[in-house]
Amino acid sequence: MLKYHIDNLDCAHCAQEIEDALNNSNLIKEAHLNFINKTLLIDYDDKDYDLMLKIIKNIEGEIKLELITREAKVVNNNRFRNINIPKLILIMISIMLVVLYLFIKNNSYALIIIILAYLLCSYDILIKTFKNFCNRRFFDENFLMGLASLAALGIGEYLEGIAIIIFYKIGEFFQDLAVSNSKNNIIDLMDLKIEYINVIKDKQVIKMIPNEVNINDLVLVKVGEKIPIDGIITKGHTLLDMASLTGESLVKQVGINDQVLSGSINLEQVIELKVSKNFENSTSNKIIELIENSVLYKAKMEDFITKFARIYTPIIVIVGLMLAFIPPLILGLNYLNTYIYKALIFIVVSCPCAMVLSIPLSYFAGIGYASAKGILIKGSNYLEALSKVETIVFDKT
Numbered sequence: 001m002l003k004y005h006i007d008n009l010d011c012a013h014c015a016q017e018i019e020d021a022l023n024n025s026n027l028i029k030e031a032h033l034n035f036i037n038k039t040l041l042i043d044y045d046d047k048d049y050d051l052m053l054k055i056i057k058n059i060e061g062e063i064k065l066e067l068i069t070r071e072a073k074v075v076n077n078n079r080f081r082n083i084n085i086p087k088l089i090l091i092m093i094s095i096m097l098v099v100l101y102l103f104i105k106n107n108s109y110a111l112i113i114i115i116l117a118y119l120l121c122s123y124d125i126l127i128k129t130f131k132n133f134c135n136r137r138f139f140d141e142n143f144l145m146g147l148a149s150l151a152a153l154g155i156g157e158y159l160e161g162i163a164i165i166i167f168y169k170i171g172e173f174f175q176d177l178a179v180s181n182s183k184n185n186i187i188d189l190m191d192l193k194i195e196y197i198n199v200i201k202d203k204q205v206i207k208m209i210p211n212e213v214n215i216n217d218l219v220l221v222k223v224g225e226k227i228p229i230d231g232i233i234t235k236g237h238t239l240l241d242m243a244s245l246t247g248e249s250l251v252k253q254v255g256i257n258d259q260v261l262s263g264s265i266n267l268e269q270v271i272e273l274k275v276s277k278n279f280e281n282s283t284s285n286k287i288i289e290l291i292e293n294s295v296l297y298k299a300k301m302e303d304f305i306t307k308f309a310r311i312y313t314p315i316i317v318i319v320g321l322m323l324a325f326i327p328p329l330i331l332g333l334n335y336l337n338t339y340i341y342k343a344l345i346f347i348v349v350s351c352p353c354a355m356v357l358s359i360p361l362s363y364f365a366g367i368g369y370a371s372a373k374g375i376l377i378k379g380s381n382y383l384e385a386l387s388k389v390e391t392i393v394f395d396k397t
Contacts, residue, residue: 004040008062017059027051091169094121114158122165144351148344155337164348178365197228210279217275221266229262229275230282236271240264290378320347
């Protein structure tokens with residue numbers, strides 16, 4: 001399967017629509033889109049790339065795809081690389097403008113300031129809402145947030161209208177922060193990727209990229225280096241730290257003819273080993289693949305929520321419209337603003353984006369927290385299974 005990194009995907013509902021559209025296409029055998037990780041795993045003939053991209057852009061036109069290759073290096077160590085700094089700055093400016101609005105007595109200036117604050121904070125939501133409306137796709141979080149905030153402005157509730165957007169944006173910020181922390185925990189534990197391998201050819205040591213190393217090649221591993229590829233020791237004796245593979249703190253003594261696994265660390269002496277598996281099949285690479293492909297193993301709750309949201313969202317919009325207009329028709333048009341206000345509260349509180357985002361994010365955060373404790377979990381379904389395991393307490397006496 002090919003793996004792509006996705007840029008400009010900010011809508012969980014759109015992510016599910018894209019995954020469904022790809023899986024329903026005759027061109028594609030299988031597709032899994034991870035909204036939290038912003039990755040797409042897809043099994044298809046890459047000559048149909050343009051057609052695949054067209055399917056995606058029909059749903060979300062701003063999306064950009066970047067193929068993740070095996071040669072790609074470990075991401076940089078910036079702990080906040082997933083945080084959108086410009087977006088955070090706009091949120092802070094919007095909050096300062098709202099505070100300024102509260103102290104301005106001139107109504108005309110106050111109105112200009114609050115509208116400016118609203119536009120700075122919500123322009124991307126309004127653009128996506130307009131595009132979705134043009135494409136006849138109404139029921140996602142952008143539409144609900146845009147509808148609620150604009151309607152609040154329309155009935156003169158300026159603070160409430162911008163507060164909806166600001167709190168939504170702050171929620172997105174903490175979501176990005178949680179994702180960044182979880183990713184870093186996994187990367188810290190899975191620091192197994194190899195950039196090059198020291199191969200011995202004609203009594204010279206040559207640096208080669210992992211995929212170019214063949215079975216039976218001789219590899220040199222210096223003290224302090226990770227074993228880059230699975231092999232059998234042909235020269236030297238040493239101690240290996242295998243904690244990243246087994247979780248055990250005890251070192252292992254190895255010598256000539258012993259099998260060694262990639263990812264363990266050479267602690268004592270320089271050794272030479274003969275490659276027994278190509279890089280794709282080596283232990284560390286297989287472990288990395290399991291973690292990177294964890295999107296394939298979804299918990300039952302994740303599948304349920306994505307299906308539930310498709311039915312739930314239109315119902316919420318319809319009930320909100322009924323709440324806004326039916327009571328005023330019965331009680332009198334004087335109550336119109338009151339019930340529109342109540343309907344907006346109902347729509348915001350009932351917006352499904354909290355469920356669609358929080359459940360996959362909680363599983364991902366759980367996997368990241370486990371990684372920080374030295375435990376690798378290869379999918380949310382396994383995390384869900386662990387929750388059902390009974391704890392046995394042993395009496396120390």
